[in-house]
Amino acid sequence: MKKVTKIVAFFFTMICCCVLASVITTNLVNKKNSNTVYVPTDNAPYTMLSQASMPTAGRMQPVDLTEAAEKTVHGVVHIKSTVKGRTQTVQEMPDIFDYFFGARPRQRQYQSQPQVGYGSGVILTSDGYIVTNNHVIENADEIQVTLNDNRVFQATLVGADSNTDLALIKIEGKDFPVVPMGNSDELKLGEWVLAVGNPFNLTSSVTAGVVSAKSRKIGIYEGGESIEAFIQTDAAINMGNSGGALVNVKGELVGINAALESPTGTYAGYGFAIPTTIVKKVVADLKEFGSVQRAILGIMGGDVSSMLQLEENKGKDFGSIDGVYVSDLTDGGGALAAGIEKGDVIIAIDGKNIKTMTELQETMVQYRPGDKVSVTILRNKKQKTIQVELKNVRGNTDLIKDTGLEVLGAVFQDVPEQTRRQLNIGYGIQVSSVNKGLIKDNGIQKGFIILRVNNRQITSVSDIEEIYKEASNSTDPVLFISGVYPSGRRAYYSIDLSDE
Numbered sequence: 083m084k085k086v087t088k089i090v091a092f093f094f095t096m097i098c099c100c101v102l103a104s105v106i107t108t109n110l111v112n113k114k115n116s117n118t119v120y121v122p123t124d125n126a127p128y129t130m131l132s133q134a135s136m137p138t139a140g141r142m143q144p145v146d147l148t149e150a151a152e153k154t155v156h157g158v159v160h161i162k163s164t165v166k167g168r169t170q171t172v173q174e175m176p177d178i179f180d181y182f183f184g185a186r187p188r189q190r191q192y193q194s195q196p197q198v199g200y201g202s203g204v205i206l207t208s209d210g211y212i213v214t215n216n217h218v219i220e221n222a223d224e225i226q227v228t229l230n231d232n233r234v235f236q237a238t239l240v241g242a243d244s245n246t247d248l249a250l251i252k253i254e255g256k257d258f259p260v261v262p263m264g265n266s267d268e269l270k271l272g273e274w275v276l277a278v279g280n281p282f283n284l285t286s287s288v289t290a291g292v293v294s295a296k297s298r299k300i301g302i303y304e305g306g307e308s309i310e311a312f313i314q315t316d317a318a319i320n321m322g323n324s325g326g327a328l329v330n331v332k333g334e335l336v337g338i339n340a341a342l343e344s345p346t347g348t349y350a351g352y353g354f355a356i357p358t359t360i361v362k363k364v365v366a367d368l369k370e371f372g373s374v375q376r377a378i379l380g381i382m383g384g385d386v387s388s389m390l391q392l393e394e395n396k397g398k399d400f401g402s403i404d405g406v407y408v409s410d411l412t413d414g415g416g417a418l419a420a421g422i423e424k425g426d427v428i429i430a431i432d433g434k435n436i437k438t439m440t441e442l443q444e445t446m447v448q449y450r451p452g453d454k455v456s457v458t459i460l461r462n463k464k465q466k467t468i469q470v471e472l473k474n475v476r477g478n479t480d481l482i483k484d485t486g487l488e489v490l491g492a493v494f495q496d497v498p499e500q501t502r503r504q505l506n507i508g509y510g511i512q513v514s515s516v517n518k519g520l521i522k523d524n525g526i527q528k529g530f531i532i533l534r535v536n537n538r539q540i541t542s543v544s545d546i547e548e549i550y551k552e553a554s555n556s557t558d559p560v561l562f563i564s565g566v567y568p569s570g571r572r573a574y575y576s577i578d579l580s581d582e
Contacts, residue, residue: 491519
């Protein structure tokens, strides 16, 4: 009987041990599979992180860009621009004998070859307004647009702006597919984007990449009034992509592809797009006024980080390493009138942080003359907000409309103050746009500053109009034009009005 009792006790003990082992094993497994993992950090040997915050297989899947591509490819067009060959007359530099003996200026003629360029454009409205790069259609006699469904249209130029390298063209029709406008300010570094366009004439091409940088300045545009604040992306951009769409994963337009950085002329890592914060304002102005109404703050300066590198500023404390340092102010400008001073550091416009001069330019291009903005500055390291009424390049708040002389085929504007100072000239009228007409036929290019016509000083467009009327009614209907390009190159032209 005792033996039986011992055997029963033995088996009972074994059963209890098995149950206990099972409980311990289950607890250990549950603990191993709990929502807590351990990773090393700089502050402690181990820090607990919730598994919900860790990447899972589902979150590691590639971003689906098929919907964005399908939504936008139909709203991106192929553009063919043609500059016809023409006979051009150039007046040679007169020599001293021409002055003594009254000889007429010598002329020579040459025949230019036709030029054809290709690019892309983005349909913004269902009635046919298309945005592209200015350099795609610049000086074109004919602009041909081909849609993704192979329909072909002749386009007309609504307006162009070389300072932002944007142009607006129009095709006739309705119910065109459009690319919806997005907000480039909402883009984040690392965010996926698509570049849609026609590289190497390969129509309707799509490439993908991420946003590599924002407000990037690369120094490709000439002139002190040029605006560069590019979105940098590693989506492949090549020749022919210019004027095409940069879109986000929702299929919204966030930029107009404009340039690529490459030692070979083809894609080598990075492309650059004009953000829609600039595109929207420029397109609206071109559509309403035919020219961009550019507001200026009226300051000169540079990035605080750059200013601190100057020898005279070594050891100084501006109160911030970010922002724009005001080194000078423009006479008659809004900043001077509002009380901004030399030495101030601009850190925000209407609550938007400003870290660099590029960001300041990108922000200012969104306003028009007469708009009022809140400028936040640091003065003696103390923060202050000043209300500034923005003005135009003429120092007032009037809208500037280019005056076109249809018979000559050009648009004229006042010479920017900065250009006047650089060239040391006190008068003249600048050719801001060249269309079909005698000026283009005779080789005068955009940017040329007319100083004299028929040996009379030019101070306004009305001077040109008056001299033109006099010459066209005379027995010798010729305009002898002299002037200078912004580069400093002098030039002389002769326009025979009997050819009109």
